[in-house]
Amino acid sequence: GAVVSQHPSWVICKSGTSVKIECRSLDFQATTMFWYRQFPKQSLMLMATSNEGSKATYEQGVEKDKFLINHASLTLSTLTVTSAHPEDSSFYICSARVRIVTSTDTQYFGPGTRLTVL
Amino acid sequence: GDSVTQMEGPVTLSEEAFLTINCTYTATGYPSLFWYVQYPGEGLQLLLKATKADDKGSNKGFEATYRKETTSFHLEKGSVQVSDSAVYFCALSPSGGSNYKLTFGKGTLLTVNP
Numbered sequence: 001g002a003v004v005s006q007h008p009s010w011v012i013c014k015s016g017t018s019v020k021i022e023c024r025s026l027d028f029q030a031t032t033m034f035w036y037r038q039f040p041k042q043s044l045m046l047m048a049t050s051n052e053g054s055k056a057t058y059e060q061g062v063e064k065d066k067f068l069i070n071h072a073s074l075t076l077s078t079l080t081v082t083s084a085h086p087e088d089s090s091f092y093i094c095s096a097r098v099r100i101v102t103s104t105d106t107q108y109f110g111p112g113t114r115l116t117v118l
Numbered sequence: 119g120d121s122v123t124q125m126e127g128p129v130t131l132s133e134e135a136f137l138t139i140n141c142t143y144t145a146t147g148y149p150s151l152f153w154y155v156q157y158p159g160e161g162l163q164l165l166l167k168a169t170k171a172d173d174k175g176s177n178k179g180f181e182a183t184y185r186k187e188t189t190s191f192h193l194e195k196g197s198v199q200v201s202d203s204a205v206y207f208c209a210l211s212p213s214g215g216s217n218y219k220l221t222f223g224k225g226t227l228l229t230v231n232p
Contacts, residue, residue: 004161032218043122043207043222044162093161097218107220109154111161 002028004096006110013084014118021079021113023094029074030096034107035067038091050077084117091115120145124208124223131198131230139193139226141182141208149210151175151184151191152220156205165193165206198230 003026013019023033031052036044048069050056056069066088068080077096081088091114095107124141131137143149153165153175166175171186180195191208208223 006161034219041224043224044220046219046221049219095162095220106164106167107218108164109162111159 002026002096002098002108004094004108004110006092006094006113008113009111010114010116012116012118015085016083018080018082019084019115021081021092021094021115023077023079023096023110025075025096025108028096028098028108030077030098031074032097033071033077034095034097035069035077035079036093036095038093038112044093047079081115084115086117089115089117120149120210120212120221122208122210122221122223124206124226126224126226128227128229131228133200133230133232134197135230137193137195137198137202137228139206139208139228141191141193141223143189143191143208143210145189145210145212145221147213148186149213151182152209152211153180153182153191153193154207154209154222156207156225158204162207198228200230200232203228203230 005024007022033050035047038044047062048056048058050071052071058064071077093112095109121144150169152167154162155165156162166177168175168184174183182193205225207225209220
């Protein structure tokens with residue numbers, strides 16, 4: 001099946017620093033990637049939709065200047081948490097949609113990145 | 119807006135027991151419905167899906183039927199195994215257009231004891 005990787009799998013940083021998380025589709029091209037945030041014992045909350053070569057579309061309440069998303073190629077999207085604070089600590093998950101037009105909606109998820117801001 | 123409500127866990131069962139995890143949704147039109155599973159330390163994996171009313175999705179012994187009349191997509195398995203221990207998420211994707219954004223339920227933790 002399709003594989004999506006994320007790097008790093010976990011990161012600890014100091015408050016005020018920026019952290020970059022990479023999401024790669026390893027064996028397929030993804031025109032669309034999604035970024036989610038998951039709080040403990042909570043659902044995944046969609047943060048933004050990232051289309052290759054264009055600006056990301058952010059969900060309501062998500063600060064686009066705080067969470068910078070770049071989708072420079074069909075296999076790579078990055079999420080940068082700028083000036084991170086302890087409340088940004090969370091599990092960040094990406095998913096990628098294959099470049100095939102179908103009548104069904106299939107996303108492949110990465111394993112997630114655990115961010116802890118001290 | 120769209121929403122998904124699934125039964126709260128945790129659910130603890132003995133091996134070979136029958137499993138039901140309830141899921142209901144609110145959405146306009148005919149969304150596609152999904153069950154995802156998240157094993158410890160791993161990313162979400164698609165377990166099964168259904169794209170229209172009365173469709174039954176099935177995989178690895180799990181089944182769920184798309185019920186438009188009750189707006190439900192309950193997950194069932196006749197005999198669970200220890201290896202089924204995971205978090206299960208019900209989700210929907212809006213019908214039509216190019217919007218493939220998923221809306222998830224809160225997840226249900228299943229623990230199966232030997």
